[in-house]
Amino acid sequence: MSSADRGQLHIPHDVALFLAILIASSMVVASATWVYLNPRPVEKFFALGLLGENMMAEHYYPGDDPRIKPGDLVKWHVTLYNHMGSVQYVAVRAKLLNQTTPPPDDLNHTASSVQCFKEIGHVLVDNETWVFPFYWSIDNVSWSGEPARIAALKVNNVTITQGLNTTAWGGYNFRIVLELWSYGNETTGFQFGWRSGEEIRSAWVQIWFNLTLPTQV
Amino acid sequence: MASRSALLLALILILVMAQMAESSSMGPRAMDASRQEAEAAIAAAEASSEQAFLQIQVADHEGGNVTALAARFNEGLELVDSARVFVYEGLLDRAVTSAESAQALFKAVESEAQVLQTQAAADASTRRTVVILAAPLAAVLITVFSYILIRLWQRGRIERTMEMEIEEAGTQ
Numbered sequence: 001m002s003s004a005d006r007g008q009l010h011i012p013h014d015v016a017l018f019l020a021i022l023i024a025s026s027m028v029v030a031s032a033t034w035v036y037l038n039p040r041p042v043e044k045f046f047a048l049g050l051l052g053e054n055m056m057a058e059h060y061y062p063g064d065d066p067r068i069k070p071g072d073l074v075k076w077h078v079t080l081y082n083h084m085g086s087v088q089y090v091a092v093r094a095k096l097l098n099q100t101t102p103p104p105d106d107l108n109h110t111a112s113s114v115q116c117f118k119e120i121g122h123v124l125v126d127n128e129t130w131v132f133p134f135y136w137s138i139d140n141v142s143w144s145g146e147p148a149r150i151a152a153l154k155v156n157n158v159t160i161t162q163g164l165n166t167t168a169w170g171g172y173n174f175r176i177v178l179e180l181w182s183y184g185n186e187t188t189g190f191q192f193g194w195r196s197g198e199e200i201r202s203a204w205v206q207i208w209f210n211l212t213l214p215t216q217v
Numbered sequence: 218m219a220s221r222s223a224l225l226l227a228l229i230l231i232l233v234m235a236q237m238a239e240s241s242s243m244g245p246r247a248m249d250a251s252r253q254e255a256e257a258a259i260a261a262a263e264a265s266s267e268q269a270f271l272q273i274q275v276a277d278h279e280g281g282n283v284t285a286l287a288a289r290f291n292e293g294l295e296l297v298d299s300a301r302v303f304v305y306e307g308l309l310d311r312a313v314t315s316a317e318s319a320q321a322l323f324k325a326v327e328s329e330a331q332v333l334q335t336q337a338a339a340d341a342s343t344r345r346t347v348v349i350l351a352a353p354l355a356a357v358l359i360t361v362f363s364y365i366l367i368r369l370w371q372r373g374r375i376e377r378t379m380e381m382e383i384e385e386a387g388t389q
Contacts, residue, residue: 009376011372011375012370014368017364018364021360021367025356025360026356026360029353029355033348035268037345087273089270122294123290123293125284160306186271210327
């Protein structure tokens, strides 16, 4: 076959083939458009964590000794990750509990009934991790007889005297609980935990310590 | 004369005591008013913060980038926090100043969030329209491109077939 013959080669158009491709490509493009316009809902959650002095899950106490004396500076770092798919207004509420005080309830998602001594609010955009220092020391102790009471705490260099009504026998088994509260709307305000679809979820962390006086060590 | 002096002295004494009583009762009242003022300023700032956050939430929902607004909002929260500390320390004037600064910041954030909402809604609408209009065009382009490729492949196959020559099988 010569090149001239090849140039004159005429293949009739295949309308059926064209239509088949058109239908297939329309379906692919329509699916892609729908996925783009209606992104798949992600699982909504917050992740609350508590790290030690070196931003790792260790060295939570000075000298790794859970017996805390007045004046000892305890350096923690609180981490909070927002995977709620939108901007969120949260508050971390710190509470002082002892061994018998009821902690937050994981099943019913209710917060501890104890008054908080410190509340730290923050707004996080979606997919943001917020890390903030939570440095505290015991500023003043009321120890009349066996039950010990922390009369004043210094948190991030601010002295706090309110919300510290918890006592512990012999100063043993105090715990600081950090609860995560999220802002719902104007009527509900802040609520413990958050809504993920129909479910309510919550997050809290705690660290135990013993209060000692310098003479007891 | 002596009774008149005694009367005058008594009058002066009464006046001084009344003045003292008034100043002693005014002292705490003035202090209370200032504390109340500081607490009212903090409460007003907190109310503004809620409104500002709701506007940020709407802007975020519309697809706007709220990172800068969130950062400024957090600055406002820090101001409210420091106002509370000032109240605790008895620095009421500084508490009022901090709370008022926070409130001004929240109001600015609120109005900027409203602007962002409008902008983000318009952007989102444009984006949706472009995507919806571009989809059929993309489908047609893909179809034409695919059809041309298939036709070229078919043409090549036919040409290769036509170039074939019949050869007599050789004998070994």
